[in-house]
Amino acid sequence: MSWTDLARNGRILVVDDAMENIQILHHALREEHEVLFALDGEQALQIALEQQPDLILLDAVMPGMDGYAVVAALRASPRLQDIPVIFVTALSQPEDETRALDGGAVDFISKPFNVAVVRARVRSQLTIKRQADLMRELSMTDGLTGVANRRNFNDTVDAEWRRCARAGLPLSVIMIDIDHFKLYNDHYGHQAGDACLQQISAAMKRCAARPQDLLARYGGEEFILLLPQEGAEGTEVVANRMLEEVRKLAIPHATSPSAPQVTLSMGLATLLPPSDSTDPSPAIRLADANLYRAKQTGRNRYCISLDN
Numbered sequence: 001m002s003w004t005d006l007a008r009n010g011r012i013l014v015v016d017d018a019m020e021n022i023q024i025l026h027h028a029l030r031e032e033h034e035v036l037f038a039l040d041g042e043q044a045l046q047i048a049l050e051q052q053p054d055l056i057l058l059d060a061v062m063p064g065m066d067g068y069a070v071v072a073a074l075r076a077s078p079r080l081q082d083i084p085v086i087f088v089t090a091l092s093q094p095e096d097e098t099r100a101l102d103g104g105a106v107d108f109i110s111k112p113f114n115v116a117v118v119r120a121r122v123r124s125q126l127t128i129k130r131q132a133d134l135m136r137e138l139s140m141t142d143g144l145t146g147v148a149n150r151r152n153f154n155d156t157v158d159a160e161w162r163r164c165a166r167a168g169l170p171l172s173v174i175m176i177d178i179d180h181f182k183l184y185n186d187h188y189g190h191q192a193g194d195a196c197l198q199q200i201s202a203a204m205k206r207c208a209a210r211p212q213d214l215l216a217r218y219g220g221e222e223f224i225l226l227l228p229q230e231g232a233e234g235t236e237v238v239a240n241r242m243l244e245e246v247r248k249l250a251i252p253h254a255t256s257p258s259a260p261q262v263t264l265s266m267g268l269a270t271l272l273p274p275s276d277s278t279d280p281s282p283a284i285r286l287a288d289a290n291l292y293r294a295k296q297t298g299r300n301r302y303c304i305s306l307d308n
């Protein structure tokens, strides 16, 4: 995306109790952006949740929930807290501006406003927002394979574990390791090893495509798949699918003692998090122990629990 593209085609939510102001801003922005509107604070929050705008232009003084209360509610919501807000208001004292910026707005425009200035400020805040989104995405993604990185996994598993604990639902994880990958690198070279990691991770990703599923690179050639709300049976289905998908890739591995092609070993764990539990490490430890057993008992397989 080029610098100019970053500043265009945003989804902008305009919040104002006067339809006339909404119309002026809509007219000013509609050529470059998609413009949504709300006539009060409650409606603004609802639309923000449903439509996830890139930027909100917010009137400070509105009946009922005013602009300051809307910003406070946005900042308190995990799903809305990163949406930047520009105050557009008839209030023009420095205290008003300070209050808005201290409360979490990123910019402040006084009415009557100049349309060209509004356009320029929107462009600049949109660019900053998109750069921040890009940074966030990069900081959560593994550079080689494009799947989630370990930090992303750690954050997500904590949240999902707590969610499953509250809801009384199981949570499953699959720890995955590529068999004899050192020998693969030694024989085919590091670049081929990288390409192999990319192919395998893409194949595994296809095996668990529900929105809450998360495949992450856990270490060099070790991956972990998080399956929130999934029981043992479904987890085995996914594990079998992964073995099959990797078998179909048929990546030759001439020096592997266990198979003529690249294979996986996996450890599965399904736990029902205790209702007061916040620490998912028991699931990861169990999956790791089962992975160890899969390695010990011949590789190219999965193990599900320490008792069988």
Ligand SMILES: Nc1nc2c(ncn2[C@@H]2O[C@H](COP(=O)(O)OP(=O)(O)OP(=O)(O)O)[C@@H](O)[C@H]2O)c(=O)[nH]1
Binding pocket: 144, 177, 178, 179, 180, 181, 182, 183, 185, 189, 190, 191, 192, 193, 194, 197, 219, 220, 221, 295, 299
């Ligand atoms: N090409 C490539 N290799 C990597 C990467 N990260 C880790 N590795 C290699 O993965 C190999 C892992 O080797 P080991 O931990 O000994 O395990 P293994 O050879 O797979 O043997 P088993 O796990 O027992 O089947 C090492 O040779 C690492 O150099 C990477 O990003 N690219």
